[in-house]
Amino acid sequence: MVLVSNAQFARPALSHQAEKMREEHHEADIVVIGGGIFGCAVAWALGNQGRSVILLEKSLKEPDRIVGELLQPGGVQALETLGLRDCLEEIDAVKVLGYDVIYYGEEVRIPYPANARDAAQDAEKSHTDEMRGTKRKRPEGRSFHHGRFIQRLRQKALSNPNVSVVEATATELIRCSFTSQILGVQATRNGEQDSYFAGLTIAADGYASKFRKEFRDDTPIAKSKFWGLELIDADLPMPYHGHVILGDGAPILLYQIGTHETRALVDIPENLPSASVQAGGVKGHLRNVVVPNLPKQVQSSFLAAVERDRLRSMPNSWLPPTTNRAPGFLILGDAMNMRHPLTGGGMTVAFNDVVLLAELLSPENVPNLEDTKTVLKQMKSFHWRRKNLTSVINILAQALYSLFAADDAQLKALQMGCFQYFKLGGNCIDGPVGLLGGIIRQPFVLFYHFFAVALYAMWIYITSGNPLLLPIRMVSSVAVFWKACVVIFPYIFSELRS
Numbered sequence: 001m002v003l004v005s006n007a008q009f010a011r012p013a014l015s016h017q018a019e020k021m022r023e024e025h026h027e028a029d030i031v032v033i034g035g036g037i038f039g040c041a042v043a044w045a046l047g048n049q050g051r052s053v054i055l056l057e058k059s060l061k062e063p064d065r066i067v068g069e070l071l072q073p074g075g076v077q078a079l080e081t082l083g084l085r086d087c088l089e090e091i092d093a094v095k096v097l098g099y100d101v102i103y104y105g106e107e108v109r110i111p112y113p114a115n116a117r118d119a120a121q122d123a124e125k126s127h128t129d130e131m132r133g134t135k136r137k138r139p140e141g142r143s144f145h146h147g148r149f150i151q152r153l154r155q156k157a158l159s160n161p162n163v164s165v166v167e168a169t170a171t172e173l174i175r176c177s178f179t180s181q182i183l184g185v186q187a188t189r190n191g192e193q194d195s196y197f198a199g200l201t202i203a204a205d206g207y208a209s210k211f212r213k214e215f216r217d218d219t220p221i222a223k224s225k226f227w228g229l230e231l232i233d234a235d236l237p238m239p240y241h242g243h244v245i246l247g248d249g250a251p252i253l254l255y256q257i258g259t260h261e262t263r264a265l266v267d268i269p270e271n272l273p274s275a276s277v278q279a280g281g282v283k284g285h286l287r288n289v290v291v292p293n294l295p296k297q298v299q300s301s302f303l304a305a306v307e308r309d310r311l312r313s314m315p316n317s318w319l320p321p322t323t324n325r326a327p328g329f330l331i332l333g334d335a336m337n338m339r340h341p342l343t344g345g346g347m348t349v350a351f352n353d354v355v356l357l358a359e360l361l362s363p364e365n366v367p368n369l370e371d372t373k374t375v376l377k378q379m380k381s382f383h384w385r386r387k388n389l390t391s392v393i394n395i396l397a398q399a400l401y402s403l404f405a406a407d408d409a410q411l412k413a414l415q416m417g418c419f420q421y422f423k424l425g426g427n428c429i430d431g432p433v434g435l436l437g438g439i440i441r442q443p444f445v446l447f448y449h450f451f452a453v454a455l456y457a458m459w460i461y462i463t464s465g466n467p468l469l470l471p472i473r474m475v476s477s478v479a480v481f482w483k484a485c486v487v488i489f490p491y492i493f494s495e496l497r498s
């Protein structure tokens with residue numbers, strides 16, 4: 001595997017001619033549109049392989065967003081592989097050791113699992129001194145202010161002599177009029193139109209991608225929004241853990257993003273009566289429905305944030321992945337694939353995608369990026385090889401959201417079954433949180449736990465309540481299992497699409 005790890009690599013220098021072409025004529029091997037999570041990482045990684053890269057970002061100011069603030073351990077590992085681990089330093093990042101799930105006031109701690117490793121890694125390393133007789137440390141995630149992290153990633157890209165970072169808004173793709181191959185992109189820079197050319201153009205322009213629409217008919221589906229607040233000096237029940245609060249209504253997330261700051265994300269489904277204008281709008285919903293469900297110790301800092309903060313929201317989108325087929329052009333990051341942010345998986349997917357892409361498009365595998373046939377062959381491979389990790393994160397996020405935002409009796413039964421399953425501990429928490437953390441990369445493990453939860457939920461449903469009603473409950477428990485199938489199978493099928 002061709003890695004881009006900082007420790008071992010000697011970055012191949014570009015010829016004077018290549019630099020001149022990039023700086024003066026805006027011609028490079030790769031143009032990346034979007035200097036966000038994916039764009040910065042991919043520019044850095046491909047630049048490290050000796051490619052000439054132009055990174056276009058519409059605003060280089062520190063972003064102030066409510067997204068991308070908790071990086072799972074599987075994302076931290078990918079950052080390390082990319083040589084970007086130091087971007088987590090000097091930004092007041094907070095370590096994340098796992099989750100605290102609170103269900104109607106009852107709590108269960110779900111730490112990231114010790115010794116959970118990729119099976120492939122196990123096989124590779126089990127005989128080495130490093131692994132022999134040792135217990136691996138529990139992996140850790142990190143949470144932080146998104147804007148600070150992005151600025152660190154941008155600094156890294158800027159520090160790479162093979163990458164030019166340009167503040168410009170990409171407006172239109174440049175096509176070859178004979179072959180339709182994408183040759184680059186037009187962009188507005190300081191109010192003036194400019195053109196940037198490359199053998200390969202990568203659009204990493206995020207959830208509202210301008211360029212996706214030209215290549216896909218389907219659009220992201222968003223059935224709810226996350227509304228974000230920043231709590232100051234909140235007294236969290238379990239510091240260094242992400243908190244998932246389940247009760248009446250959709251889930252609430254709480255996690256520290258700095259020494260003094262805690263992010264609260266409140267999921268509000270579309271057309272929710274308690275958030276309607278008549279009921280006092282979103283602020284009314286936060287005060288009347290959310291606050292009573294929060295742990296007592298957090299309520300005052302939450303209420304203070306409701307009074308003080310400008311309310312901000314983001315759509316929680318779902319967009320299944322598709323294979324890139326356009327010659328000379330790739331759509332990646334959120335522009336290509338999104339899942340509900342409940343499980344905080346987006347950045348982990350993005351960084352792992354960069355690791356895989358850098359391997360598949362390395363100069364050893366694709367000497368010339370203008371060789372579109374080879375690039376597209378490698379992208380087909382990319383589509384399927386990323387699935388071990390990304391299909392797990394995608395399906396888990398969507399399925400878990402359906403359970404955690406339960407709005408009917410069967411889903412409520414599954415939600416309760418899921419919480420009771422977590423309470424069993426051991427493998428019943430190690431597996432699910434290992435999947436969520438991007439540590440376990442085996443779709444089979446996801447299906448195993450999902451259906452174990454469904455069967456457990458059926459069992460609880462049958463055995464709880466009046467024993468005289470047992471036969472009736474046995475029959476109606478089938479509806480609980482059926483609901484579990486209805487929840488998960490559409491997402492499984494969406495991952496099988498090419």
Ligand SMILES: Cc1cc2nc3c(=O)[nH]c(=O)nc-3n(C[C@H](O)[C@H](O)[C@H](O)COP(=O)(O)OP(=O)(O)OC[C@H]3O[C@@H](n4cnc5c(N)ncnc54)[C@H](O)[C@@H]3O)c2cc1C
Pocket residue numbers: 033034035036037038039056057058059066067068069070071072168169170171204205206207210226314315316317332333334335341343344345346347348350
């Ligand atoms: C509410 C919410 C919370 C989330 N929380 C988490 C979390 O805790 N953990 C996690 O891992 N993931 C989280 N995510 C997902 C995560 O934010 C995304 O997966 C990640 O940011 C995707 O990276 P990206 O580079 O594709 O897009 P972005 O990070 O959005 O970057 C896109 C970049 O493109 C630029 N751009 C756009 N158009 C143009 C143009 N025309 N020209 C030039 N530049 C352009 C933008 O300015 C931006 O810098 C969350 C998502 C949501 C909605």
